[in-house]
Amino acid sequence: MNWKIWALKKSPWVFHVNAGACNNCDIEIVDLLTPKFDVERFGIKLVGSPRHADALLVTGVGTRQAAIRLREVYRQTPKPCVVFCIGACACGMGIFQGGYHVAGPVDKIIREVDPNAIIAYVPGCPPKPEAMISGVVKALSVL
Amino acid sequence: MGAIFKRKGKDTKMIEVLQNLLWMLIFPGFLFTVVFGLVASWIVRKVSALLQWRVGPPFFQPFVDVLKLTGKEVLIPEQAQRTVFMMAPLIAMAGTLLLSTMLWRITIEPTKLFVGDIIVAIYLMVLPSLALILGSSASASPHAAIGTSREMKLVMSYELPLVLAFIVVIIKTGGQLNLATIAEHTPVFSISGLLAFLAALLCIQAKLGFVPFDIAEAETEVASGVLIEYSGALLAIWKLTQAMLLVALPLFLVMVFLGGFTKSLWTGLGKYVLILVLLILIKNTNPRIRTDQAMKFFWFYCGTTLAAAIILATLGNYYGIAWL
Numbered sequence: 176m177n178w179k180i181w182a183l184k185k186s187p188w189v190f191h192v193n194a195g196a197c198n199n200c201d202i203e204i205v206d207l208l209t210p211k212f213d214v215e216r217f218g219i220k221l222v223g224s225p226r227h228a229d230a231l232l233v234t235g236v237g238t239r240q241a242a243i244r245l246r247e248v249y250r251q252t253p254k255p256c257v258v259f260c261i262g263a264c265a266c267g268m269g270i271f272q273g274g275y276h277v278a279g280p281v282d283k284i285i286r287e288v289d290p291n292a293i294i295a296y297v298p299g300c301p302p303k304p305e306a307m308i309s310g311v312v313k314a315l316s317v318l
Numbered sequence: 319m320g321a322i323f324k325r326k327g328k329d330t331k332m333i334e335v336l337q338n339l340l341w342m343l344i345f346p347g348f349l350f351t352v353v354f355g356l357v358a359s360w361i362v363r364k365v366s367a368l369l370q371w372r373v374g375p376p377f378f379q380p381f382v383d384v385l386k387l388t389g390k391e392v393l394i395p396e397q398a399q400r401t402v403f404m405m406a407p408l409i410a411m412a413g414t415l416l417l418s419t420m421l422w423r424i425t426i427e428p429t430k431l432f433v434g435d436i437i438v439a440i441y442l443m444v445l446p447s448l449a450l451i452l453g454s455s456a457s458a459s460p461h462a463a464i465g466t467s468r469e470m471k472l473v474m475s476y477e478l479p480l481v482l483a484f485i486v487v488i489i490k491t492g493g494q495l496n497l498a499t500i501a502e503h504t505p506v507f508s509i510s511g512l513l514a515f516l517a518a519l520l521c522i523q524a525k526l527g528f529v530p531f532d533i534a535e536a537e538t539e540v541a542s543g544v545l546i547e548y549s550g551a552l553l554a555i556w557k558l559t560q561a562m563l564l565v566a567l568p569l570f571l572v573m574v575f576l577g578g579f580t581k582s583l584w585t586g587l588g589k590y591v592l593i594l595v596l597l598i599l600i601k602n603t604n605p606r607i608r609t610d611q612a613m614k615f616f617w618f619y620c621g622t623t624l625a626a627a628i629i630l631a632t633l634g635n636y637y638g639i640a641w642l
Binding site for chain 2: 178179182183185186210213215216218221222224226227251253254255
């Protein structure tokens with residue numbers, strides 16, 4: 176296996192992007208980082224800047240305002256990186272489908288920048304922290 | 319005959335150069351300090367995790383982090399001053415490397431004549447902070463600008479008490495500047511020495527950028543501030559520099575205040591671990607403070623304490639009372 180991918184799997188640093196979420200998924204992400212779940216066991220660390228990140232945890236439907244910023248954040252993330260769509264809205268727009276303010280599901284917005292982006296989906300409203308861990312593990316094992 | 323001598327001289331010179339390179343790059347220098355520092359940073363993370371009732375990262379985590387960062391893309395902001403931005407981590411690393419090599423060298427062979435005095439160490443200790451200020455102000459980011467100004471204020475606040483604490487040591491050891499000679503004394507077993515040691519410990523905490531003095535890197539306020547625009551290999555160099563500082567600075571305290579490694583290697587290492595544990599405990603039991611609180615703390619409280627300690631040390635020297 177490529178040493179770069181191996182190291183990436185062992186230490187994925189995540190950056191949290193809110194693309195117009197209702198805050199429910201965000202609270203679950205914060206819950207994921209509490210001592211109870213202790214994701215530092217797997218080397219997962221929340222970082223403050225997209226330039227340090229290996230994975231973007233995107234929540235929310237991707238509003239027209241947020242889409243521009245989301246693309247910018249994706250461009251600022253050093254490659255190789257993984258995008259996680261957290262929650263029903265980010266995966267498939269959820270109840271906001273067809274809304275006037277919606278720029279599309281998150282994967283569509285990201286693919287406009289990079290058609291070959293690696294995107295993983297964790298559905299749920301909100302997804303449980305266990306579901307997120309399982310999603311991260313599955314996505315990393317595919318890499 | 320003359321030619322042979324000349325050749326021999328060249329060879330010994332060559333060997334000396336090679337030996338110096340070995341010292342710099344492998345044994346007490348770069349490689350050893352990096353491995354030691356990464357293990358120390360694992361200890362910091364693991365003990366923090368245990369204090370928070372977590373399991374914590376596996377042993378190889380800091381190594382993997384650095385490996386991963388070297389394998390990633392390096393992004394440089396468009397408006398950044400490229401040369402300064404890329405040179406800053408190297409300057410910081412060079413300064414830390416010199417400092418740690420010097421300290422290990424004195425630790426291993428204190429009898430050798432070596433011009434490592436306390437003033438050189440004080441200068442070298444400022445270099446990483448200065449490089450951090452340079453690099454972050456070259457990165458053309460508003461967050462980094464705030465971080466830079468915070469780091470500058472922090473450096474200005476802790477440099478004064480740090481130098482004052484070393485002045486206490488110099489007075490206690492009777493005007494010695496040579497680190498190897500200072501390491502034969504234990505100034506901490508006196509009132510003034512103890513006060514100076516505690517103040518210096520807090521300054522080291524600020525120098526390492528640990529909570530409660532991680533004002534410049536505050537993740538929740540300025541999104542890792544000074545380092546915000548660094549990515550990939552350059553960030554890896556910063557991480558390595560921080561790991562090396564985690565070796566060099568506590569080691570320096572051990573040499574200056576606690577009597578160094580003169581008794582045996584194991585007691586020296588024990589002293590190092592003691593300082594590391596104190597730093598971790600302070601880190602995990604305090605919230606981040608504001609810049610003005612930090613300045614007030616270092617200038618007012620630490621400053622006056624150290625002024626008192628200097629007076630005590632001078633009096634103790636004058637009347638020959640060792641415990642003062």
